[in-house]
Amino acid sequence: MKLLRxxxxxxxxxxxxxxxxxxxxxxxxxxxxxxxxxFHLSFDLVPDRVSEMAPGLLWLxxxxxxxxGLAQLFGAExxxxxxxxxxxxxxxxxxxxxxxxxxxxxxxxxxxxxxIPLFWILFNLQTWNLLPQVFxxxxxxxxxxxxxxxxxxALTLRARARELLLPLVLFPLMIPIILATIQCLGAVLRGGxxxxxxxxxxxxxxxxxxxxxxxxxxxxxxxxxx
Amino acid sequence: MxxxxxxxxxxxxxxxxxxxxxxxxxxxVRCAEEELMQLRAPEESSDHDxx
Amino acid sequence: MxxxxxxxxxxxxxxALALITIAFGLYWALVQAPRDALQxxxxxxxxxxxxxxxxxxxSFFLVFIGSCLYLWKRxxxxxxxxxxxxxxxxxxxxxxxxxxxxxxxxxWGVWWTWDARLTLTAILLLIYSGYxxxxxxxxxxxxxxxSAAILxxxxxxxxxxxxxxxxxxxxxHQPPSILRPDKLPWENVHxxxxxxxxxxxxxxxxLYFYLLSLRLHxxxxxxxxxxxxxxxxxx
Numbered sequence: 001m002k003l004l005r006x007x008x009x010x011x012x013x014x015x016x017x018x019x020x021x022x023x024x025x026x027x028x029x030x031x032x033x034x035x036x037x038x039f040h041l042s043f044d045l046v047p048d049r050v051s052e053m054a055p056g057l058l059w060l061x062x063x064x065x066x067x068x069g070l071a072q073l074f075g076a077e078x079x080x081x082x083x084x085x086x087x088x089x090x091x092x093x094x095x096x097x098x099x100x101x102x103x104x105x106x107x108x109x110x111x112x113x114x115x116i117p118l119f120w121i122l123f124n125l126q127t128w129n130l131l132p133q134v135f136x137x138x139x140x141x142x143x144x145x146x147x148x149x150x151x152x153x154a155l156t157l158r159a160r161a162r163e164l165l166l167p168l169v170l171f172p173l174m175i176p177i178i179l180a181t182i183q184c185l186g187a188v189l190r191g192g193x194x195x196x197x198x199x200x201x202x203x204x205x206x207x208x209x210x211x212x213x214x215x216x217x218x219x220x221x222x223x224x225x226x
Numbered sequence: 227m228x229x230x231x232x233x234x235x236x237x238x239x240x241x242x243x244x245x246x247x248x249x250x251x252x253x254x255v256r257c258a259e260e261e262l263m264q265l266r267a268p269e270e271s272s273d274h275d276x277x
Numbered sequence: 278m279x280x281x282x283x284x285x286x287x288x289x290x291x292x293a294l295a296l297i298t299i300a301f302g303l304y305w306a307l308v309q310a311p312r313d314a315l316q317x318x319x320x321x322x323x324x325x326x327x328x329x330x331x332x333x334x335x336s337f338f339l340v341f342i343g344s345c346l347y348l349w350k351r352x353x354x355x356x357x358x359x360x361x362x363x364x365x366x367x368x369x370x371x372x373x374x375x376x377x378x379x380x381x382x383x384x385w386g387v388w389w390t391w392d393a394r395l396t397l398t399a400i401l402l403l404i405y406s407g408y409x410x411x412x413x414x415x416x417x418x419x420x421x422x423x424s425a426a427i428l429x430x431x432x433x434x435x436x437x438x439x440x441x442x443x444x445x446x447x448x449x450h451q452p453p454s455i456l457r458p459d460k461l462p463w464e465n466v467h468x469x470x471x472x473x474x475x476x477x478x479x480x481x482x483x484l485y486f487y488l489l490s491l492r493l494h495x496x497x498x499x500x501x502x503x504x505x506x507x508x509x510x511x512x
Contacts, residue, residue, distance in 0.1 A: 151427070151431065152428075155424045155428060158416075159414040159424075160414045160415075160416070161414055162414075165407075165411060168410060169404075169407040169408075169411055169428060171403075172400050172403040172439075173404065173431065173435045173439075175442060176435070176439055176442040179442040179443070179445075179446050180442060183445075183446070199445065200445070203438070203442060203445075206438075207438055210434075210438075211431075214431065214434065218427055218431070221348060221427060222424075222427055229318040229319045229383065230318055232319050232322070232379055232380070233307070233318055233319060233322060235379055236375070236376050236380065237307075237322075237325060239372075239375055239379075240325055240329070240375070240376060243368070243371075244368075244372075247368055247488070248491075251488065251491050251492060251495065254495055255491060255494060255495045255498065258495055259498055261502055262498055262501060262502050265502060265505045265506070265509070266505075
């Protein structure tokens with residue numbers, strides 16, 4: 001319980017900061033939209049092919065947008081040595097991890113809430129009824145991304161060329177999530193339900209649980225890096 | 227390219243890379259050891275002075 | 278200082294042993310082992326490929342062990358093991374991919390195919406190259422070691438998940454390919470082939486441990502250099 005309460009405290013602080021300044025949120029939102037435009041221009045998308053390519057394009061857009069958010073995740077703490085102050089407090093390191101992962105998760109969800117319908121509009125998809133399932137799958141995938149990404153973001157905090165290094169170490173490890181999410185989304189868009197893709201959904205949930213636990217356990221050492 | 231061509235290509239590249247890595251590694255070790263010798267030298271000469 | 282001498286002669290002995298075994302292995306692979314009925318002489322690449330895969334996976338396991346030990350005890354020696362094993366692992370993984378590609382060209386007609394094995398090996402290469410880059414981009418030694426240790430552990434634990442997802446992905450999309458170089462029909466294997474394979478396995482392992490001992494030695498020397506420089510700077 002104490003863990004959750006501490007998580008909530010740090011999360012609330014960050015959310016208030018974000019909602020006041022909105023710089024992370026807006027950058028992510030505009031970048032995601034920009035990517036949709038670039039994708040449409042880059043791929044010659046005939047209407048029947050769009051459904052096939054939609055999962056991949058959507059998820060690519062979220063990956064890159066999410067990476068932007070991750071790079072800024074500890075931005076507030078880096079100034080004025082706030083991170084040292086946080087670490088000197090009796091705050092559980094696991095709580096810090098959960099709070100940061102939650103923060104990125106919430107930001108990404110807010111962005112996805114806009115980008116997904118936007119995608120349907122821009123690419124002329126008709127399957128509006130499938131949006132709830134699409135959101136659910138995107139939610140699970142985003143969770144995995146945020147959890148693993150927060151660990152990697154903290155690991156690369158003091159590295160040179162950090163903005164390049166973060167995706168470099170994160171993306172290969174994200175491959176199960178990428179594959180699982182795209183397979184699930186593909187199944188839903190084709191048939192309206194998961195059907196054959198159920199094992200992928202289990203893999204997705206399994207990944208989320210494993211790395212959420214691992215993140216909480218490992219963060220003690222990760223943040224020692226500062 | 228015949229069958230043996232591919233075989234020799236594969237074996238050639240692999241052993242070429244391994245041998246190159248080995249020599250590069252040996253050179254790195256040699257350079258590091260020389261540097262270490264230099265750092266140790268003043269210490270050994272001061273040991274002699276004390277004796 | 279004479280204390281390095283017994284270590285050096287042990288290493289040299291290991292190296293010589295490796296060389297002899299590899300020479301034997303080459304002879305058996307290229308001359309003594311019979312021609313494969315299906316694939317012809319190209320199949321001889323297997324005597325390189327399987328041992329390479331073995332040493333690559335062994336390496337990454339050692340990275341995991343070294344990383345765990347380092348997190349637990351914080352001894353430079355364990356960090357050295359992780360770093361050295363990662364370097365060798367990247368080397369042997371890259372070689373595995375090259376061999377797989379060259380074997381694939383006459384067998385499947387293409388230099389690259391996104392089949393499960395090749396894709397998986399490529400992902401491993403990316404993960405451990407990232408590990409090496411992480412280390413080189415963090416200036417503080419202790420932070421670099423700590424970050425790398427965590428990456429080494431998280432990466433290794435992710436590998437089964439990556440393995441599963443890539444294999445599922447491939448079996449859903451493509452029919453199983455007829456000629457898969459990494460599938461061995463064990464029933465009709467000629468004993469000479471098994472011998473060749475065994476000799477080459479041993480040869481590669483000996484070579485691996487020889488290279489590892491050299492690389493570990495390099496790490497120790499560098500470590501001592503750093504310590505001495507720090508101490509000298511203090512005066």
